[in-house]
Amino acid sequence: MDTHDTNVYDALAAADHDGRWAHGAGFDETVVEVTAPAPEEVDRDDLATYCLMLADDALVASQRLSEWATNAPELEEEVALANIALDLLGQARVLLARAGHLGAAERFRTAGGASGATGNGRAQDDEDVLAYFRDDRNFCNVTLAEADLGDFGRTMAWMLVYSSWRLALMTTLRGSTDPVLAAVAAKAVPELAYQREYAAGWVVRLGDGTELSHVRAQAGLDAVWPFVEELFLAHPVETRLVEAGVAVDPASLRAAVDADVEQVLPVATLTRPERAAVGLVGGRGGRDGVHTESLGRMLAVMQSLARAHPGATW
Amino acid sequence: MVSAVRERSVRSAWDAAAEVTDPEMPMLTLADLGVLRSVTRDGDRVVATITPTYAGCPALDAMRGDLAAKLADFGDVEVRVSLTPPWSTDLISDEGRRKLAEAGVAPPAHVGPRSAGPVTLSLAPPAQRVVCPRCGSADTEVLSRFGPTACTALRRCRSCREPFEHMKDL
Numbered sequence: 001m002d003t004h005d006t007n008v009y010d011a012l013a014a015a016d017h018d019g020r021w022a023h024g025a026g027f028d029e030t031v032v033e034v035t036a037p038a039p040e041e042v043d044r045d046d047l048a049t050y051c052l053m054l055a056d057d058a059l060v061a062s063q064r065l066s067e068w069a070t071n072a073p074e075l076e077e078e079v080a081l082a083n084i085a086l087d088l089l090g091q092a093r094v095l096l097a098r099a100g101h102l103g104a105a106e107r108f109r110t111a112g113g114a115s116g117a118t119g120n121g122r123a124q125d126d127e128d129v130l131a132y133f134r135d136d137r138n139f140c141n142v143t144l145a146e147a148d149l150g151d152f153g154r155t156m157a158w159m160l161v162y163s164s165w166r167l168a169l170m171t172t173l174r175g176s177t178d179p180v181l182a183a184v185a186a187k188a189v190p191e192l193a194y195q196r197e198y199a200a201g202w203v204v205r206l207g208d209g210t211e212l213s214h215v216r217a218q219a220g221l222d223a224v225w226p227f228v229e230e231l232f233l234a235h236p237v238e239t240r241l242v243e244a245g246v247a248v249d250p251a252s253l254r255a256a257v258d259a260d261v262e263q264v265l266p267v268a269t270l271t272r273p274e275r276a277a278v279g280l281v282g283g284r285g286g287r288d289g290v291h292t293e294s295l296g297r298m299l300a301v302m303q304s305l306a307r308a309h310p311g312a313t314w
Numbered sequence: 315m316v317s318a319v320r321e322r323s324v325r326s327a328w329d330a331a332a333e334v335t336d337p338e339m340p341m342l343t344l345a346d347l348g349v350l351r352s353v354t355r356d357g358d359r360v361v362a363t364i365t366p367t368y369a370g371c372p373a374l375d376a377m378r379g380d381l382a383a384k385l386a387d388f389g390d391v392e393v394r395v396s397l398t399p400p401w402s403t404d405l406i407s408d409e410g411r412r413k414l415a416e417a418g419v420a421p422p423a424h425v426g427p428r429s430a431g432p433v434t435l436s437l438a439p440p441a442q443r444v445v446c447p448r449c450g451s452a453d454t455e456v457l458s459r460f461g462p463t464a465c466t467a468l469r470r471c472r473s474c475r476e477p478f479e480h481m482k483d484l
Contacts, residue, residue, distance in 0.1 A: 031395045032363075076458035076468070083460040090370025094397065164435075171432050183397040187369050190484050193433040198459050200437055260435050267437055 030127075031183075034097045039177040042244045047178060048102035049140065049237045050247055052130070053287060054169075054181075055095030056141035059131060060295065061162060062088035063302050064149055073152050080198060084159070087191045091184055093127055098180045100126020108133045132306035136289070136296045143278060143286040144227035146295040153206050153213065154220030159199035160264060161224055161257065165231050167192035168256035169248050177245040200264050207268025214269065221265075222273045229277035231257070235287040327360050327388045328353040334384050337376040338463045341417040344377060348405025351396060359390040365401045367484075368464040402428075403465075403484050415447045419466065420454075420480040444480050446471035454478075 038047050065085035072078035099105070105126040144162060149155040170192060173185035206217040232254045234242070241247035265272055284290045305312075331353050332345035344350040344364065351363040362381050366374050378393045385391040403422035406414075411421035423442050444454050451473035458468040459482075466479040 031397050033397055076460070079462070080458065080460035083464055086370035086372065086464060087368060088370070090366070090368060094369065167433065174430070179398075183400070184369070187366075187397055187400045189433065190428070191368065193435075194459070194482070194484075196435060200435055201459075204437060256432060263435055264437065 030097045031094055033180050033183050034094065034101050036179045038102065039244065039246060042178070042246055043240065044102050046237050046240055047246060048099045048104040050241050051095045051099035051102065051181070052104055053140045053235070053237075054184075055092045055099060055130070056139050057145045057166065058088040058095065059092035060139065060141045060145040060298070062086070062092060063298060064146065065155075067149065068155070077152070081155075084195050084198070087188075087195070091188050092131075094180065094184050096127040096130045100130060105129040108138070128306065132303045136291050136299055138289055139291065139295065139299070140287050140289060141291075141295075142227070142230050143292055143295075144224070144231060146286070146291060146298060147224065147227050148294050150220060150223060151216060152202075153216035154223055156199050156202040156206060157217060157220035158224045159195065160203050160260070161228055161231075163192050163196040163199055164257045164260040165253055167196055168253040169250075171256075172248045172252070176247070181246065196260070200260070203264055203270070204268045207265075207270040217268065218270050221270055222275060225273040225275045226278045228257070230280075230285050233280075233285065233287075238287075323388060324353060324355050324360075327355075327362075327385055330384050330388070331362050331381055334377070334380045337373040337380070339414075339417075339419070341413045341419075342406075342410050344381070346407050346410030346413060348401060348407065348410075349377070353385075356392070359392050360385050360388045361392045361394060363394045363396050365396050367401050369397075371464055373463075401484075403481060406481075414481060418447050418478055420444050420447050420469065420478060422481045422483040425483045442483065444469060446474060446476070447478055448476050449474040 038044055062085045065081050065088070068078060068081040070078070072081055108129050144158070144165075147158060149158055167189065170185040170188040173181055174189065176182045176185065203217060203221075206213040208214070209217075232250050234250050238247050238250060242249045261272065264270075278292070281290045331350055332343055334344050334350075336342045336344060336347055336349070339347070347367070349364050349367060351365055353360065353362045355361070362385060364374075364377060364381070374395065378395070381393050382391045402425060404424055404426070406422065414421045423444075439456060443452050445452050446454050449471060451471055453472040454469050455472060456467060457470050457477060461468045461479050465481055465484070467482050468477060469480045470477045
């Protein structure tokens with residue numbers, strides 16, 4: 001008899017990991033692409049920051065969506081939202097590891113107050129450090145990613161915009177000169193296309209549904225709309241990396257998002273909102289670490305376990 | 315001589331690795347699923363390379379552990395995870411598709427090479443023809459676009475009324 005099969009936990013215990021909390025028990029399968037050299041003549045810090053931006057967009061949105069666990073209107077939608085959250089977490093993990101490989105985790109490594117809590121510098125520890133030991137001012141996601149999701153109607157309006165925008169971004173990013181960004185993007189495109197179809201289907205169903213579902217869907221879209229404009233603003237890091245062939249110009253994504261919105265809203269009998277955008281603060285927005293109040297509350301929930309029990313394993 | 319022995323041991327290591335089953339769909343081996351990319355030798359180590367089905371697939375760590383245990387007899391084992399090229403359901407072998415259907419999971423359709431351009435948004439219900447794995451009827455409908463694992467959706471057969479899982483085309 002094969003002794004390795006006697007206990008299903010033996011194989012896990014034998015794997016080369018230390019059982020840290022990383023997004024679950026002992027996940028440490030960082031992908032090999034993460035250690036690829038940065039493209040020539042690309043500033044390493046810029047590339048690390050860009051990876052962090054795209055990672056935070058996914059990590060924060062994933063955490064938001066997981067708030068629906070045990071709260072969704074139907075079991076099927078609960079499973080759907082959890083699956084979508086998991087897809088985004090998968091994108092975030094590789095991007096965080098890449099950012100860490102490029103040095104982004106170093107200044108947060110002792111932020112937990114206990115160096116033992118923040119690992120030994122391996123890529124999987126970088127993911128933990130960046131996810132759990134950064135404060136909101138050091139998160140550089142767009143504010144749409146952190147927006148409160150409200151009811152199910154608002155969540156679907158949010159997801160339509162978010163997945164449309166990220167899909168357009170990842171579609172172009174497949175041609176990035178950075179091999180990790182290109183690999184993450186190639187993997188993300190079909191997943192995001194599936195998410196967008198799910199969201200669009202619900203926006204139509206709710207908008208063109210009952211009187212109440214229509215009101216809720218329109219209110220949800222109205223609540224999400226002020227966060228849309230920021231999606232198309234380029235941060236200086238993005239601008240520099242666009243020139244280097246690494247990044248996607250956010251302004252170039254507007255046409256794709258507009259087209260999706262214009263395709264869905266008439267069928268859903270919803271109206272494109274006329275709402276002022278959430279303004280930047282002194283020219284600074286989510287990409288600069290200037291966030292809405294709700295990000296801090298969300299991170300408090302997400303980070304409390306890792307910070308309360310530094311170095312905990314299970 | 316030495317290289318011939320090594321060659322043989324790499325081949326039998328592949329054969330061993332190819333028997334490891336998927337943790338969430340145990341009717342399939344990692345080879346059937348197209349997740350096992352290669353088994354090679356790097357010095358004294360056996361290196362198995364796998365690719366995730368979905369970027370956030372939670373079964374990856376279990377696959378890693380199962381592979382490491384299975385290959386332990388061949389020396390030190392390293393299991394690498396690679397994203398490139400991205401996995402697609404087209405990589406599932408014919409044998410794998412047969413096993414899926416046998417286990418009551420409708421296999422995915424062939425999706426073909428992915429376009430480099432933008433993906434168009436369709437508001438119509440998914441039009442693909444999915445045959446009920448229980449009664450063979452093509453009269454089936456989507457119950458939920460997301461199923462119990464990242465790679466399946468839930469459908470229902472209108473002929474035999476049975477619900478079943480469908481592996482999403484990706």
